[in-house]
Amino acid sequence: MGDAIHTLHDFMFRTESITYLLVIVVLCGFVFFWRFLSERDDSRDHLGADRPEEHHH
Amino acid sequence: MPERKIVIQRPAWTPFNMVAGIIVVIGLIITVIRFTKGLAATTNLSDYNPWGIWIGFDLLVGVALAAGGYVTSAACYIFGLKRFHSAVRPAILTGFLGYALVVLALHYDVGRPWRLPYPFIVQQGTTSLLFEVAACVALYLTVLFIEFTPAALEWLGLKRARSIVVKLTLVLTIFGVILSTLHQSSLGALFLIAPSKLHPLWYSPYLALYFFVSSIIAGLSMVIFEGSLAHKYFHDKMDAEHLREADGVALSFGKAASWVLAGYFIIKVIGIAQTDAWTYLGTGYGLWFLVELLGFVLLPCYFFAIGAREKNLTIVRRTAVWAVLGIVLNRFNVGLIAFNYHLPSSERYFPHWMEIGISVFVVTIGVLAYKFIVTHMPILYAHSDYESH
Numbered sequence: 001m002g003d004a005i006h007t008l009h010d011f012m013f014r015t016e017s018i019t020y021l022l023v024i025v026v027l028c029g030f031v032f033f034w035r036f037l038s039e040r041d042d043s044r045d046h047l048g049a050d051r052p053e054e055h056h057h
Numbered sequence: 058m059p060e061r062k063i064v065i066q067r068p069a070w071t072p073f074n075m076v077a078g079i080i081v082v083i084g085l086i087i088t089v090i091r092f093t094k095g096l097a098a099t100t101n102l103s104d105y106n107p108w109g110i111w112i113g114f115d116l117l118v119g120v121a122l123a124a125g126g127y128v129t130s131a132a133c134y135i136f137g138l139k140r141f142h143s144a145v146r147p148a149i150l151t152g153f154l155g156y157a158l159v160v161l162a163l164h165y166d167v168g169r170p171w172r173l174p175y176p177f178i179v180q181q182g183t184t185s186l187l188f189e190v191a192a193c194v195a196l197y198l199t200v201l202f203i204e205f206t207p208a209a210l211e212w213l214g215l216k217r218a219r220s221i222v223v224k225l226t227l228v229l230t231i232f233g234v235i236l237s238t239l240h241q242s243s244l245g246a247l248f249l250i251a252p253s254k255l256h257p258l259w260y261s262p263y264l265a266l267y268f269f270v271s272s273i274i275a276g277l278s279m280v281i282f283e284g285s286l287a288h289k290y291f292h293d294k295m296d297a298e299h300l301r302e303a304d305g306v307a308l309s310f311g312k313a314a315s316w317v318l319a320g321y322f323i324i325k326v327i328g329i330a331q332t333d334a335w336t337y338l339g340t341g342y343g344l345w346f347l348v349e350l351l352g353f354v355l356l357p358c359y360f361f362a363i364g365a366r367e368k369n370l371t372i373v374r375r376t377a378v379w380a381v382l383g384i385v386l387n388r389f390n391v392g393l394i395a396f397n398y399h400l401p402s403s404e405r406y407f408p409h410w411m412e413i414g415i416s417v418f419v420v421t422i423g424v425l426a427y428k429f430i431v432t433h434m435p436i437l438y439a440h441s442d443y444e445s446h
Contacts, residue, residue: 005333011333015331015333018205019331022323022326023327026323033362035318036366037315037362037365039076039366055108
């Protein structure tokens, strides 16, 4: 990946390469962010929805 | 609830009423000047800058901040999160007032109010994004009005009409989400026509997506912000259900806002990568872009996450104000600050004091209408005749 951009291919190669690397970082970071936000939740699932209550008969 | 029938005579000459009264009088005077002398007498608009704060603030910010209606009703009625039910009516009310005021403010910018229906009956211009925005805003304002009517009908005692409207709730919610998706994104897409005028850091092929996603953030944050204001100033109007659910609504919406802000941050960074605009980050505009992206997207995301994780309402409520300011800043940047960035400073736009006066007037009208409706209609409490509904 050189510095000079002469063709559309050069431009696409550069921008798409950086985007793919960013997406990999994001997907890894997503897991940590999910855990950070949700690890202290008890009565609700990870999407914030109420868990069905247990029925005692 | 017989205690709600007690009439408390409050003094009319409160500081709030006096300030609001002065603003309304000044606003009415400017209105007369605007519609008799034209734009030149009341604005700093020009051929270079045809859109000022009446579009950048009143319309772009107004529509974004009114997104709480579709966000909350979708969460409650489409995603089935019934624990947010008490937040739906206040959110619908502010959404309705927000859109009504957007249309009111648009009259000042466009002029000749009797021509408002022209896009539909004279020249349809169906290939224009503005036509799509006009159609969606007109339809969504109607939807919000119908969604709001149960509260007014309960207040007026029209039970039969109310029962008919309530049956339409789910259909109206779905319609509202579709219309909001369309016009929130289209407002961003309006700027796609001007790639040479909008600074490369703000211009992106994803502008429509940015506007739509950020409207969700605005909606969630505004519901939290309005909830905290209602809790402070209309505490006596809130019934047990509202008081019980208010904290949960704020924490859950704060958590949701944290997620959406994180997603918004990611697509903004990917947008820079896609347009290869990294080099602009080292310029003055780049610094200002980083202030917006880091200071008003990433930091609110982090503090919403901390607030939701620690179940800290104070952090969540303060961050909501912060996020709302971030949306205001973003719309100002796209519509005004980063627009025409290449022009010399002598040609740049700065609003006339009368433009600011009309914007303050419009916001004041909204606050007064909200205060009147919340005081008189069952918005923050369930009407005694319909508590089981």
